[in-house]
Amino acid sequence: MSDSAQTETVTAPKGLKAAGIGAVLVAVAVVAMGAVTRAEDAHEAQHISDASSIPTVHLVPVTGGAAGDALNLPGTMEAWDAAKIYARVPGYVKAWYRDIGAVVPANAPLGSIDTPELDQQIIHARAALASARAAETLASDTAARWNDLLTTNSVSKQEAAEKNGDLAVKRAAVQGATADLGRLLAQKAFATVRAPFAGVVTTRAADIGDLVGPGATSQQPLFAIANISRLRIYVSVPQAYSAGMKPGLMATLTVPEYPGQAFKAQLIGDANAIDPQSGTMRVQLVADNPGGALKPGSYAQVRFDVPGGGGAVQIPSSALIFRAQGTQVALVGPDAHIRLQSVKLGRDLGATVEVRSGLAAGVKVVDNPPDSIADGELVRIGSPRHV
Template sequence: MSNIENKPSETPSAVSEQPSPAPPKSSSRWLLSGLTVAVIILAILIYTGIRERANAETTLGTSTERAAIPTVNVVVPATGTAAQEIVLPGNTQAFNETPIYARTNGYLKQWHVDIGAKVNRGQLLAEIDTPEIDQQLEQARADLKNAQANERLAEITSTRWQDLLKTNSVSKQETDQAIQDLSARQASVDSMTANVHRLEQLQSFEKVYAPFSGVITARNTDIGALINAGAGGVPQELFHMASINRLRVYVAVPEVDSQAAQTGAKAALTLDEFPGETFEGTIVRNSDSIDSASRTLNVEVDVNNPQDRIKTGAYVFVHLTRPHGANNYTQSLTIPANTLLFRSEGLRVGVVRDERAELVPIKIGRDFGSTVEVVAGLKPTDHIIVNPSDSLISGTRVQISAPQAGGLK
């Protein structure tokens, strides 16, 4: 049994003394290939990272450089005949308008019309009670009768003395005195007659009549009011009336547009009260003189108002048409007012040419408010910068956002 127990200890020692087998060559190749691939992948990753960083830096530089270039909005000048219309403000006035005063003193007895009443020429407006005038007229008529009686007596006496003179019954001197007395009596009658007519005329002023057909726009008196015709005081206006079936509109036309105010030409009128509606007027006259203070020409436009739709004193817009070629320029353009640059060297606009801004001097014609007429300095194809910066100078690089062609009307 001892031999059997020692055998197992000999077997492991025999096994351990045998040499271990060498690793296979294929495993080394695979390991080398894996390392090579890993190095290549790492190199690719490093190259890719470097390239992306370089591209990012290039893109950032380009974006920064592009962001430094200002972006501008541009507009193309408008051409056509729309700029030939001139719109000017004006106020309507009655064709005939007058205050109505009393021509005699007294107290208002009765008024027959009030504000808004349409009256015809010769219609009775009011009555004035004038007791003093009535009494003076009665006395004047009595004096006239007395003077006429004295005249008849003087005439009889003169005739008698002339007949007696033919028979030398009276002297020539006494006859001449009788004739001269008749002349004096006749002059007295004429004087008395004139005084009666004067008082009758004053008495006729007790009734106030409309001088023309129109509408009563004001009543400034009432029954029992003391009426002063202006003798020793300020006269009181009884009524104010206006003829509104035809209206006048006075327009101050700028000197540069004075050729649009041709007598006899038609003029369209628009009111905010009647949106979308146009009234036709006619230029009837002008002052033919430029106001040295405002440099404008005063022009009268008359418009028919048979239905009394337009009120006197209304604010209207008068549309005048300027003749073609009136400014002696072959072509004019229209640009927005927010494209103008006011510089010390003169008026300028910014024009984009070859991706750079250029300040171009211009000459303007008429100012339409939101737009202006340019008569020199621009071409119809120019791209003009809208709302240019005050610091804009020629040669500055700019980029256009989007041209607004046809943006003007």
């Protein structure tokens, strides 16, 4: 075999080199596109993370109070006159004549008490008085005779003075026995239990045969009576409105049992002092109650039309922040950063509270701020809310 045949060179197929270069370029392009996609995804994820870290808050407007805003406060009603009637004498309940709900005039009998021990004391006192009067009569006659004998010097002045002294002692004994009998008779008068004033019987705890009076095991009132022709209404008024509470000020009150019906009341006095614990002043009103519609001991809502809002505004109770620095609210500045503002509260109106200072009407505060909210924190403002 010749040398040319042994060294024959194998020639590569046409286009194979070009195909290899193309494959390399495609692989490089795929890797580059993957890198770009991952970079965009990472950037998007970072953007979402940054956005979610900014809390979204909702704002509510601060509403202003009118110059003559109505003042609505709870009050309690009491009878104009009320009395619990106890037994003044020891004994047993003999009878009762009036039950709860009975309308009675003044001095009307409500019940009677059987007093056997007191009756025996009265008999003894009458006998003691009779004995004292008999002794006085004898001493009077004796002193008269000795005074006659003294005119003829038949007896000494000393003896006559002794007889006159004995007469004075006997007269004093009569006075003492008379007073003792009168005291017992006065106690006996309490055996008939009477109404101290005209009114309605609100309680009857007397049952026939009950042991009552000072000798009873436990003293309980036999009856309770109340004059409900007029009622007293007691209201605790915040200090900011105390200056407007003048005698003669009119008010209206409503009660749950008569929805939609209002009753007139008039302020007649106040405590003239502020309770340091509640920051309120207790006032007293009177309301006529001819039909007995209002009940003593019940709750009423009292409305005063008084000035004294003092520029107070109202915000939802949910906007308040309670911290060591005091009561605060959160405001949002033009740069979307939080600014904490200290406020001074007035009345608690339930869903809203009155703010005496620190806020002005028209601004907006953050509603339901998170506990972690801080001064200068960046926030996002959500859809608006209204009080």
